[in-house]
Amino acid sequence: MQISCRIVAILGLTTLGYLFSHTACAAEKPMMKAVVAHEYGGPEVLKFEEVSQPEPKENEALVRVIASGVNPADPLTLSGKYAREFGTHLPLIPGYDIAGIVEKAGVKVTKLKAGDAVYGYPTFGGGWAEYVTVTEGEVAAKPASLSFTEAAAAPMGALTAWQALVDVAQLGAGQTILIHGGSGGVGSFAVQIAKARGARVIATASTTNQDLLKQLGADVAIDYTKTRFEEIAKDVDAVLDPVGKETLARSYGVVKKGGIVMSLVARPDPAELEKRGIRGAAISVHPDAEDLAEIARLIDAGKIKPIVTQVLPLSEAIAAQQQAETHHTRGKLVLRVADDPKG
Numbered sequence: 001m002q003i004s005c006r007i008v009a010i011l012g013l014t015t016l017g018y019l020f021s022h023t024a025c026a027a028e029k030p031m032m033k034a035v036v037a038h039e040y041g042g043p044e045v046l047k048f049e050e051v052s053q054p055e056p057k058e059n060e061a062l063v064r065v066i067a068s069g070v071n072p073a074d075p076l077t078l079s080g081k082y083a084r085e086f087g088t089h090l091p092l093i094p095g096y097d098i099a100g101i102v103e104k105a106g107v108k109v110t111k112l113k114a115g116d117a118v119y120g121y122p123t124f125g126g127g128w129a130e131y132v133t134v135t136e137g138e139v140a141a142k143p144a145s146l147s148f149t150e151a152a153a154a155p156m157g158a159l160t161a162w163q164a165l166v167d168v169a170q171l172g173a174g175q176t177i178l179i180h181g182g183s184g185g186v187g188s189f190a191v192q193i194a195k196a197r198g199a200r201v202i203a204t205a206s207t208t209n210q211d212l213l214k215q216l217g218a219d220v221a222i223d224y225t226k227t228r229f230e231e232i233a234k235d236v237d238a239v240l241d242p243v244g245k246e247t248l249a250r251s252y253g254v255v256k257k258g259g260i261v262m263s264l265v266a267r268p269d270p271a272e273l274e275k276r277g278i279r280g281a282a283i284s285v286h287p288d289a290e291d292l293a294e295i296a297r298l299i300d301a302g303k304i305k306p307i308v309t310q311v312l313p314l315s316e317a318i319a320a321q322q323q324a325e326t327h328h329t330r331g332k333l334v335l336r337v338a339d340d341p342k343g
């Protein structure tokens with residue numbers, strides 16, 4: 001292919017040759033399989049297609065994706081309602097969680113090299129594809145103790161939990177946190193991170209996920225379909241809310257003075273905060289290589305573990321999106337992009 005491109009480039013002296021050279025060189029662009037949306041909408045707009053591989057800029061690396069996680073953020077992005085906030089544009093390849101192997105690195109990349117096993121969160125998605133470009137700030141070394149499939153379940157959920165509990169709440173030993181949705185993508189990491197930091201954890205989930213809350217280490221597990229959480233959780237230091245609406249509205253009353261309510265889906269009500277002398281934060285996760293490295297250390301120390309409930313082939317991204325939209329995923333769903341060398 002390389003030779004034919006050069007030959008037609010010589011023929012480029014003629015108009016016809018010029019046209020040929022362009023056609024032949026364009027055909028040489030490396031291709032990849034990807035899940036692509038050409039319009040915003042529901043899961044049905046996703047197509048499994050052959051598209052050009054992304055070309056890394058000087059400050060980027062090209063990663064061969066082995067597995068990619070699924071998040072509620074994927075259907076949100078796909079809806080187009082938050083295109084400005086997410087910085088997305090069409091055509092769109094979803095996928096904020098990746099684990100894979102660095103294929104090549106741009107000249108300004110210093111910490112990544114071909115062959116490195118990495119996991120991370122590309123800011124603008126693109127992970128539901130055989131290749132994705134990342135910057136050094138978006139990935140870290142994959143936890144050695146995890147397969148690529150397990151590692152792909154971690155980035156966005158674990159970073160959200162980490163940035164809320166550690167960076168914002170500075171949760172520590174002797175404190176109590178109420179974690180709503182402790183069985184979900186963010187909550188399952190939050191319960192484990194809180195326990196790893198020595199905090200007491202009260203977590204909520206529906207009936208079928210009570211076993212998971214206990215397995216994750218929650219000290220108290222509440223079935224929110226049967227028990228109002230405020231009957232059990234009182235005077236807590238922090239609340240993590242991935243649900244919003246009524247759950248958030250009822251959460252202010254269980255926080256002790258000086259404590260904090262952190263929501264992933266809404267801005268805590270300033271009037272409620274002021275009235276009760278508590279703090280509030282609307283969490284907005286961001287990629288962070290140092291946080292990912294800290295999380296990898298905790299994973300390799302056996303303190304936290306991604307809960308992978310289901311693994312689907314990349315071609316079944318529509319089913320994955322439909323599950324992500326339910327807001328009742330147990331742990332994480334992962335898309336298999338290539339054979340996982342770690343099983």
Ligand SMILES: NC(=O)c1ccc[n+]([C@@H]2O[C@H](COP(=O)([O-])OP(=O)(O)OC[C@H]3O[C@@H](n4cnc5c(N)ncnc54)[C@H](OP(=O)(O)O)[C@@H]3O)[C@@H](O)[C@H]2O)c1
Pocket residue numbers: 071072073076156157160180181182183184185186187204205206207208209224242243247263264265283284285286324326327328329330331
């Ligand atoms: N702001 C940010 O930066 C950020 C980052 C990540 C995620 N998010 C958002 O946070 C939300 C959660 O994300 P996720 O990945 O954890 O979602 P997920 O995997 O779908 O988990 C949702 C969790 O919420 C629980 N749940 C559902 N309805 C509930 C209710 N009425 N009361 C208590 N718990 C309830 C579910 O438990 P059951 O299945 O047992 O009902 C499950 O544990 C999503 O809306 C996502 O878009 C925001």
